Amino acid sequence: MKRTFYFILIMLCFQSNLRAQTFDLSDELDEISGLEMLNDSTFVALNDGGHKATLYLLNIRGKIIKKVKIENAKNVDWEDIAVDDKNIYIADVGNNTNKRKDLLIYKVSIKKVLEKKEVEAKKIKIKYKEQKEYPPKKGNMRFDAEAIAVYNDSIFLFTKNRSNPTDGRSWVYKFSTSAGEYKLKKKHEIFIGRGGFWKDAVTAVDVKGNDFYISTYNRILKRTYADGFFTGSTEMEYNRLSQKESLVIIENGGIVVADEKQVLLGGPKLYYLEPKFVSKSKD
DSSP: OHHHHHHHHHHHHHHHHHTTEEEEGGGGGGTTTEEEETTTTTTEEOTTTOOOOOOOOOTTTEEEEEEEETTTTOOOSSEEEEEEESSSEEEEOOOSSOOOOOOOEEEEEHHHHHOSSSSOEEEEEETTTTEEESSSOOOGGOEEEEEEEEETEEEEEEEEEEOOOOOOOOEEEEEESSSSEEOOOOOEEEEEOSSSSHOOOOOOEETTTTEEEEEEEEEEEEEEEEEEEEEEEEEEOOOOOOOOOEEETTTOOOEEEEOOOOOTOOOOOEEEOOOOEEEEEOO
16 A cells, blocks of 8 residues: 555656656657546557557657557547546547538446457447538538547537637537437537637547636636536636647646647647646636
């Protein structure tokens, strides 16, 4: 017991020393679109659509230490990853054109991912109750998504608004973590902004306690979930623009993000950031 305590203490101190540092990721993660932490020394990451159905385990400096194949899965458009105490949730919900009818979440055991090189997944199949056309008209392109989090035994999915013109809002869906088929009804709306793709497109989300951290390419929005509502309005801007599509909040309060490889913007890289949120007025 003492050895475990001291190991965790050392790791937390090590992580705190990583704040404001940047590490190069392998080109195997050139389209990293999801990142989470499995324990004090191990991240789990995934690539965007078109890559293999593979999870990558990384050390805290972003080095690949293991690859795990999901046997009964296909990476149509993997966009985010979330965890609870026992499971990893892989969001195959990318839907740029709003045409897909095969959206789902893959659910795999953390224990098996840490122990094996190949695992099977359970499936959570979803459809949006509000979507009547595939694709809908340009002014109602609301059914793309790149961000999920697990909170109190429920999955929260945040949409990426592609409507033109846009009202600047992300729709939030809440549903069970149990395998099955679900027709989802919108639970919440969160105003992100009308600043366009590089400013106000939701690309990732993570949750710590009752706080949800919602990432775009240029900033993180922090909202508190209380009594069934999102409250508060604080934001933190990134100090450089890049295609950031992965976000995780670590135990000591630090923020870790990763960006995809872009010719002009660089990457893929792993960034440890200090939380510096300031109050913002809401729409």
